[in-house]
Amino acid sequence: MRPPRSLGELLRQGVLLILGLVSLFPIYFAVVNSFKNPVQYAQNLLNVPPSLHPENYLVAWRAVASPMVNSLVVTFTSVLFTLLLAVLSAYAFALMRFVGRRVLFALVFALLLIPDFLTLIPLYIQIKSLDLPNNYLSIILPTIAAGQAFAILVLKTAFENLPKEILEAARIDGASHAQILARVVVPMSVPVLISVAIIRLIPVWNEFILPSLVLDEAHRTLPVALVYFQGGGNSNPSTPNYGALMASYVLSAVPLVVLFAFLMRSYIEGLTSGAVKA
Amino acid sequence: MHSASPAPRRAARPTFWKRLWAGRRAYLFLLPTFVLLGYFAYYPAYIAFTRAFTDWDGFNPPTFTGLENFRRALTDPAMGQASANVGLWIVLGLLLAVIPPLVVAELIFHLRGPRRQYAYRTLFVVPIVVPSLVLLLLWTTFYRTDGVLNQLLGSVGLGAWQRSWLADQDTALYALIFLGFPYVDAFYLLLLYAGLQSIPKDVLEAAKLDGAVGPRRVWTIDLPLLRPQLFLIAVLSVIGNAQYFLSPLVITSGGPGYATTVPALLMYNTAVKFGEYGYALSIAALLFVVIVLLTVVAQRVARAQGD
Numbered sequence: 001m002r003p004p005r006s007l008g009e010l011l012r013q014g015v016l017l018i019l020g021l022v023s024l025f026p027i028y029f030a031v032v033n034s035f036k037n038p039v040q041y042a043q044n045l046l047n048v049p050p051s052l053h054p055e056n057y058l059v060a061w062r063a064v065a066s067p068m069v070n071s072l073v074v075t076f077t078s079v080l081f082t083l084l085l086a087v088l089s090a091y092a093f094a095l096m097r098f099v100g101r102r103v104l105f106a107l108v109f110a111l112l113l114i115p116d117f118l119t120l121i122p123l124y125i126q127i128k129s130l131d132l133p134n135n136y137l138s139i140i141l142p143t144i145a146a147g148q149a150f151a152i153l154v155l156k157t158a159f160e161n162l163p164k165e166i167l168e169a170a171r172i173d174g175a176s177h178a179q180i181l182a183r184v185v186v187p188m189s190v191p192v193l194i195s196v197a198i199i200r201l202i203p204v205w206n207e208f209i210l211p212s213l214v215l216d217e218a219h220r221t222l223p224v225a226l227v228y229f230q231g232g233g234n235s236n237p238s239t240p241n242y243g244a245l246m247a248s249y250v251l252s253a254v255p256l257v258v259l260f261a262f263l264m265r266s267y268i269e270g271l272t273s274g275a276v277k278a
Numbered sequence: 279m280h281s282a283s284p285a286p287r288r289a290a291r292p293t294f295w296k297r298l299w300a301g302r303r304a305y306l307f308l309l310p311t312f313v314l315l316g317y318f319a320y321y322p323a324y325i326a327f328t329r330a331f332t333d334w335d336g337f338n339p340p341t342f343t344g345l346e347n348f349r350r351a352l353t354d355p356a357m358g359q360a361s362a363n364v365g366l367w368i369v370l371g372l373l374l375a376v377i378p379p380l381v382v383a384e385l386i387f388h389l390r391g392p393r394r395q396y397a398y399r400t401l402f403v404v405p406i407v408v409p410s411l412v413l414l415l416l417w418t419t420f421y422r423t424d425g426v427l428n429q430l431l432g433s434v435g436l437g438a439w440q441r442s443w444l445a446d447q448d449t450a451l452y453a454l455i456f457l458g459f460p461y462v463d464a465f466y467l468l469l470l471y472a473g474l475q476s477i478p479k480d481v482l483e484a485a486k487l488d489g490a491v492g493p494r495r496v497w498t499i500d501l502p503l504l505r506p507q508l509f510l511i512a513v514l515s516v517i518g519n520a521q522y523f524l525s526p527l528v529i530t531s532g533g534p535g536y537a538t539t540v541p542a543l544l545m546y547n548t549a550v551k552f553g554e555y556g557y558a559l560s561i562a563a564l565l566f567v568v569i570v571l572l573t574v575v576a577q578r579v580a581r582a583q584g585d
Contacts, residue, residue, distance in 0.1 A: 012385045013394075023402060023405050045429060085311045096301070096304040119319065119322035121555060121559060141317075141318060142318040148315060177303055249415065253408055268468060
């Protein structure tokens with residue numbers, strides 16, 4: 001990087017650097033304190049401890065290992081099927097002609113006007129009364145439904161903008177809609193599919209309220225487990241083992257760190273292009 | 279909404295059914311989505327609106343009670359306090375949603391060179407790897423009596439300001455609203471930055487010739503041209519904060535007293551803790567109406583300014 005040439009540039013970079021570092025502070029705080037024993041934590045909240053206590057991670061791992069697996073299963077399955085269903089619907093809306101197309105699309109669009117809190121309570125009762133073969137499904141199915149509107153809107157726009165000649169050529173060759181979708185449309189839309197997947201991934205990974213209501217203890221996802229691990233949820237006066245607590249926070253961020261190590265660029269590009277146009 | 283009534287002419291009738299049959303593959307493609315949406319979106323929304331007028335415990339058939347739930351909600355003192363709280367939250371939240379991302383977007387946009395801009399953009403997007411619930415729990419520890427915030431105040435000689443931020447009636451709500459300094463939401467930042475990038479070069483050149491640089495340029499060029507993005511952020515922020523209740527639920531349980539209770543939390547507790555589902559849904563319906571009104575007003579304001 002070239003050195004800044006003007007005072008203004010220096011000032012801008014200074015302000016940005018400070019704000020940027022402050023917004024990274026929670027990460028720093030969790031990491032350094034995850035290596036402290038209770039005494040070190042009480043003495044100093046900000047330093048890198050002189051002697052490290054990695055055993056905190058063993059305690060934390062015992063608490064978050066199975067919720068981590070649950071979160072991975074729920075997030076991966078939900079996002080995958082969100083895409084699968086949305087690809088089919090977006091294809092129909094973008095490239096097929098049928099009676100009721102506009103009405104059905106308006107119905108999808110109307111979902112954006114229904115806020116989550118409105119359906120939360122009825123959804124909770126409905127899921128509880130539903131006899132599902134697997135407890136995971138009680139969060140996966142509503143999560144797939146919740147992702148449809150956004151995914152269909154973005155994918156429909158992307159499919160409509162595919163070069164018409166290629167689709168036409170495939171049709172003349174006698175390819176069915178299913179073949180065109182699988183062999184032409186999807187392969188040509190990989191970037192936008194990745195964008196939609198990672199934009200959707202974050203809220204699904206973070207979801208707390210509905211999972212806390214419908215998942216049993218064995219199927220609890222990370223956010224729910226973290227609140228229980230922290231001790232009931234209230235800011236209670238009793239002092240928990242902060243080192244282990246911080247270690248559990250760090251562990252719960254690892255999957256997203258790994259993901260973004262590979263996909264940060266497409267996340268930024270996806271948000272600034274695809275999402276805005278939708 | 280349009281109704282899908284077929285053409286009234288008798289002669290058109292067979293063609294309509296033929297056209298319907300011709301679209302069978304499309305309907306097959308749409309089927310999985312609409313089955314899920316029907317069960318997990320449309321039907322719950324229908325239940326929410328209809329059961330708001332009933333006394334319902336979630337299991338037994340509801341009994342119709344007309345507007346009784348709404349009368350109760352509008353006269354409930356807890357609801358009054360909750361509404362005042364969410365009002366403050368919406369107003370302050372709007373400022374926090376717009377100003378910090380805008381300032382940072384401007385600063386980044388005026389850096390020299392796309393590589394440097396990309397580096398700083400990335401810096402502000404990185405914090406999204408922290409799960410939002412973890413951020414809440416971390417800030418809970420920052421706000422504790424022995425937490426980072428009080429230590430910071432002590433070290434700069436403001437020890438008199440130290441307090442138990444979340445347990446204090448006067449500060450608990452502000453502590454939750456102002457949680458998450460420096461409030462640079464990654465999505466809002468990228469949205470505004472993309473907006474700045476899309477300002478045509480010749481507009482900027484002309485502005486420079488007219489002497490519009492620095493703050494004057496921001497005021498006369500950037501802000502008017504960023505109006506669609508700013509409007510989107512404002513609406514998202516208002517709608518988001520009006521229904522937000524994660525931090526009161528997880529951190530304070532709406533307390534101390536009702537200091538951090540918001541209508542959405544009241545709805546949650548009324549249903550989940552006390553089993554009064556009909557009443558809870560009337561609160562949800564009221565909140566929904568308020569949100570729709572706010573959105574319509576915002577749209578009117580935006581349109582009036584656009585003319």
